[in-house]
Amino acid sequence: MAAKKRSKSNNDTDFIFVHTADLHLDSSFHGLSDINPLLSDVMTKATFAAYNKIIDLCIEKNADFLLIAGDIYDSADKSLYAQLKFLDGLKRLSDAGIATYITHGNHDPLNGWSASLEWPDNVKVFSGDYVETFSVSRNGRVIANISGISYRTTHIKENLAKGFQKKDPDSPYAIGMLHCTVGSAEGHYPYAPCSVQDLKETNYDYWALGHIHQPQFVETEPFIVYSGNPQGRDPGEPGERGCMVVEVDKKGNTNVDFVPVDSVRWCVEELSVSELETEADLIEQLEEKMDKLFEISDGRHLICRFVLTGRSPLKRLLIKDGFLPDLVQHLRDNYDVGPGSVWLERLKDETSFPFERAGLLSRQDFISDLLSITDQICSDSDCLMELDGSLHDLFGKGKIRHILKSLDEEERTRILKTAEELLLDKLIPETEHENN
Numbered sequence: 001m002a003a004k005k006r007s008k009s010n011n012d013t014d015f016i017f018v019h020t021a022d023l024h025l026d027s028s029f030h031g032l033s034d035i036n037p038l039l040s041d042v043m044t045k046a047t048f049a050a051y052n053k054i055i056d057l058c059i060e061k062n063a064d065f066l067l068i069a070g071d072i073y074d075s076a077d078k079s080l081y082a083q084l085k086f087l088d089g090l091k092r093l094s095d096a097g098i099a100t101y102i103t104h105g106n107h108d109p110l111n112g113w114s115a116s117l118e119w120p121d122n123v124k125v126f127s128g129d130y131v132e133t134f135s136v137s138r139n140g141r142v143i144a145n146i147s148g149i150s151y152r153t154t155h156i157k158e159n160l161a162k163g164f165q166k167k168d169p170d171s172p173y174a175i176g177m178l179h180c181t182v183g184s185a186e187g188h189y190p191y192a193p194c195s196v197q198d199l200k201e202t203n204y205d206y207w208a209l210g211h212i213h214q215p216q217f218v219e220t221e222p223f224i225v226y227s228g229n230p231q232g233r234d235p236g237e238p239g240e241r242g243c244m245v246v247e248v249d250k251k252g253n254t255n256v257d258f259v260p261v262d263s264v265r266w267c268v269e270e271l272s273v274s275e276l277e278t279e280a281d282l283i284e285q286l287e288e289k290m291d292k293l294f295e296i297s298d299g300r301h302l303i304c305r306f307v308l309t310g311r312s313p314l315k316r317l318l319i320k321d322g323f324l325p326d327l328v329q330h331l332r333d334n335y336d337v338g339p340g341s342v343w344l345e346r347l348k349d350e351t352s353f354p355f356e357r358a359g360l361l362s363r364q365d366f367i368s369d370l371l372s373i374t375d376q377i378c379s380d381s382d383c384l385m386e387l388d389g390s391l392h393d394l395f396g397k398g399k400i401r402h403i404l405k406s407l408d409e410e411e412r413t414r415i416l417k418t419a420e421e422l423l424l425d426k427l428i429p430e431t432e433h434e435n436n
């Protein structure tokens with residue numbers, strides 16, 4: 001392989017690496033294909049587009065190596081297509097003289113199926129049996145030691161951090177790679193759980209982590225970093241997504257830059273309707289929000305979800321048959337689907353009628369009795385379960401009962417609260433609304 005010409009961004013830079021994780025190549029996206037086939041197609045390609053941008057970035061930055069901290073693929077039974085695309089990227093890096101270090105995570109453990117593909121020589125995959133260390137050398141000098149371990153199977157519950165050897169004070173820059181859960185991680189399975197302290201005790205200079213999809217610096221001294229997934233896949237993964245570009249200077253100081261590489265970005269924004277009086281006000285506000293998003297789209301496809309909140313007489317319109325779908329259709333019609341576009345995925349109504357519940361509860365009448373009963377039911381899960389009887393006609397009959405999931409406590413409470421709202425709206429004359 002031809003020697004690579006080095007021209008780092010500044011004279012003090014010793015080496016550069018890029019840290020990514022959770023590529024989830026070939027993730028499937030549900031729900032868009034019926035309403036917007038064009039966007040659905042963009043989404044299908046988005047995880048690959050992000051991966052290719054990372055490869056471009058490594059080449060552009062003249063990086064020394066790329067680290068991938070697990071979950072390259074979306075499932076253990078990874079698609080052949082995803083593996084071939086992944087290999088294409090690795091070959092491009094290899095041709096540019098850039099090495100790649102890979103640990104496997106819970107979505108792509110070593111015991112899953114793999115096609116018999118040949119990886120370039122400078123691609124190293126960490127073992128699943130013990131922590132391995134690879135040394136990166138340049139001109140006969142070791143510039144970094146990279147230690148890591150892969151998942152043998154999906155369900156790794158042991159603390160893998162305990163298997164990493166401590167760095168000696170005089171040894172080269174040390175990097176740890178792990179797909180793990182540091183501390184508590186809401187919404188993520190606690191695979192390979194460990195503490196910040198476990199990682200700090202190794203005296204490593206940089207921990208390249210995977211598993212948590214939200215990019216975050218757990219610590220900056222030393223760097224303990226989740227790069228996050230480079231492409232958000234649903235409204236639960238909003239905001240910018242990318243990878244970390246890490247520059248180490250000749251004194252061993254580390255500088256980390258987050259670089260967005262997502263081509264589709266999910267935005268979830270709240271809009272309070274409390275101060276709004278008419279549907280025209282609401283439309284104006286929503287259009288304004290979409291215009292603002294358009295301005296920051298920077299050539300990306302933005303997919304937004306707006307959540308309407310607050311108390312307002314507008315609630316009466318929002319629950320009218322067809323009102324929300326028509327509003328959504330109008331907001332979609334105004335925007336083209338293409339790079340630098342904003343698509344409204346959903347308009348979620350979490351508003352309520354303009355009643356002050358506390359005030360109503362203190363009244364000694366039928367209305368306060370009604371509210372007390374709702375409170376009583378909400379606080380008793382056995383009572384909440386009895387709601388299923390009343391809802392049987394809707395949820396429990398015919399084919400629908402096979403399709404719908406059984407209700408959970410949160411859903412039962414939501415139905416009850418909505419029923420309460422509708423009853424209050426019928427019971428309280430409109431003139432009284434504002435006074436409550």
Ligand SMILES: [Mn+2]
Nearest residue numbers: 022071107211
């Ligand atoms: Mn993942």
